[in-house]
């Protein structure tokens with residue numbers, strides 16, 4: 001057991017945890033931030049994506065120790081009120097069905113647009129690979145990302 | 154080493170043990186479901202009088218509260234039947250703060266049912282849509298009956314009563330305003346939650362009238378006119394989901410998010426092999442994992458209870474368990490195929506100019522909902538509280554009561570949002586497990602299934618084999634169609650054959666016989682989006698394509714000639730037209746069509762594919778749907794898109810396979826599912842009109858896989874009859 005000082009959505013949080021405890025469970029079970037979802041725990045589904053600084057990571061695959069002093073942003077911290085351009089585009093395209101995969105999809109898309117503000121379709125598909133949505137919202141996710149990027153198709 | 158007490162072992166009747174027995178009591182078993190079970194209003198509803206389902210009463214309160222009795226499905230002496238509950242199971246409330254609140258006992262599973270139900274009430278009420286909210290009622294079997302959402306019946310069964318409730322509330326608000334102002338109710342106008350007296354230049358909001366309206370006598374149902382469809386202002390408008398904002402901000406509460414903060418986290422080690430059982434286990438290493446609090450033999454497995462999920466998972470990994478592998482330790486997919494094939498008798502001979510024979514096969518499928526199964530239970534003496542994502546709250550209530558040996562009335566079931574349902578969450582097996590663990594633990598526990606658990610301990614869509622013999626006459630017209638199929642069944646007693654299977658008869662009026670056999674296997678099965686239509690429609694719609702090819706006929710023209718249902722013909726025509734059916738495609742490309750009618754809706758899907766070096770790329774899907782009155786066209790589009798992707802995924806990628814008595818797949822990557830890069834453009838065209846809503850949850854699925862397989866044939870000349878088609882062989 002060790003103590004880790006984390007920056008989560010701009011707030012300082014200290015947690016007691018085993019160094020290899022995945023960030024996903026630290027967020028969900030230790031600090032009760034439930035927006036980040038568990039889908040597989042083995043890095044293949046994308047439901048758990050958060051940002052470390054500007055990088056999208058699968059939080060089920062990152063031990064809390066490996067976070068270091070990078071800033072953690074979860075879906076709850078992307079905006080306080082759903083006003084991030086990606087969230088707005090998600091609402092405009094009415095993307096979610098059950099909604100469970102969406103925090104991960106949104107966080108991945110937000111990270112993509114930060115690095116590549118006007119991605120090509122192939123760049124979008126590549127970034128969104130292994131982001132499963134069992135409800136099949138992919139066509140709307142694609143449209144929402146292009147809308148957020150201001151790309152008209 | 155700890156030995157498991159004998160009585161724990163003996164209460165297992167199978168690998169899923171007690172759940173199997175519980176299922177018989179509480180779960181809607183797919184084998185007994187026929188389409189009419191879902192079609193309230195068609196047959197099931199006929200036994201209910203209009204008075205029963207439209208019973209509306211005003212309840213005392215600080216505002217206007219109307220209770221209504223939505224028809225429910227309950228188990229009775231003759232199996233499942235529609236009935237009207239004695240007490241209200243849904244409420245429409247107008248509060249002085251000017252909010253309209255609809256409380257309903259129907260859980261959502263992504264079909265936007267919550268949104269649709271609210272839209273129906275709000276429209277007849279002429280409410281301000283931005284001041285309407287929908288709240289989930291906790292489960293209470295006695296009062297609400299079976300609140301399940303299965304078979305697309307939610308909106309269909311509630312449509313009439315909800316409209317009536319909205320219209321009644323509106324009439325009472327108007328009547329309150331009229332008596333306040335001393336004018337005739339007929340002279341008033343209602344718009345967006347405000348009652349206007351144009352002549353007297355007066356107006357009042359619903360909120361201002363709520364208390365007065367609650368004192369107005371409830372008008373007779375017949376005295377309140379309903380709108381004609383041309384006057385709908387909310388029904389039929391594309392309306393974003395009521396949960397949209399919560400879903401994009403991470404605020405939406407799913408099962409695993411709903412547990413009380415102090416809940417402990419549990420995972421369960423289950424026998425890996427079908428009908429295996431627990432022999433003994435050593436938990437000394439598991440107990441050393443930091444955060445692990447308790448290890449308990451629970452039912453047929455071992456539960457690890459910890460401060461957080463990670464510790465519980467790590468603790469489970471550290472368990473040393475000796476399993477009894479049971480009698481099916483060597484079962485594999487090939488043996489199952491053989492068993493299914495062996496259950497199919499010889500087909501009758503066919504006299505025809507050309508005889509066509511074919512064998513189709515589909516695998517088991519997991520539901521693989523994005524949110525793995527989970528359930529939180531807090532046992533407090535002879536009471537229990539439950540937080541659960543379920544499609545069937547009443548079943549959870551009974552199941553938990555059963556496990557704990559307490560009255561169902563003492564079990565409070567709080568329904569959360571569902572991270573996908575697709576039929577999986579009709580069963581309450583995971584709630585039974587959680588209750589069994591909670592019995593032995595102080596305080597609330599949250600049972601979490603890992604993805605691996607979820608993939609391997611599902612109630613699977615049954616594997617099946619379909620054998621056809623048919624033929625065409627000298628003009629090329631199909632004239633004979635015999636089919637026999639065998640479906641895997643996870644029920645012990647389902648060993649026997651069933652007679653003629655009316656559900657599977659071809660829709661083309663072609664003469665012939667249809668019989669089905671159920672083959673009992675130790676692998677649990679259950680309803681999967683569109684139930685057994687998933688297998689039957691694939692085989693039937695492909696075989697019809699084969700007959701068309703044998704007769705040299707165009708599959709669209711032949712459908713239009715032979716289909717008995719006008720609405721089905723109309724969607725075939727529309728899909729063909731919108732897809733440019735008959736226009737040339739490049740070499741290696743092809744177009745296929747299939748259609749389906751069910752759940753009160755009609756659909757045709759045209760699929761375009763390109764096959765390069767055996768790789769199948771889906772280029773485009775053109776769907777034409779007639780779902781009668783579309784409450785929310787946006788929801789209809791989403792359902793068709795989603796179900797089409799399900800259909801494509803199961804046609805081209807997904808399979809559950811059995812090896813050494815267990816499920817081989819552990820996650821999405823080895824199961825196989827569409828990703829964004831696989832997904833084609835999906836166009837949804839809708840036939841507008843109709844007075845009654847058709848079901849939307851399942852209808853987009855069944856015809857999709859045959860449309861792809863038919864397209865692959867058109868592109869390559871290869872008829873692939875076994876799903877999934879991961880590659881086209883050279």
Ligand code: FES
Nearest residue numbers: 039040041046060
């Ligand atoms: S939960 Fe992390 S990728 Fe699936």
Ligand code: FES
Nearest residue numbers: 099101133134135
């Ligand atoms: S919206 Fe349900 S899994 Fe993506």
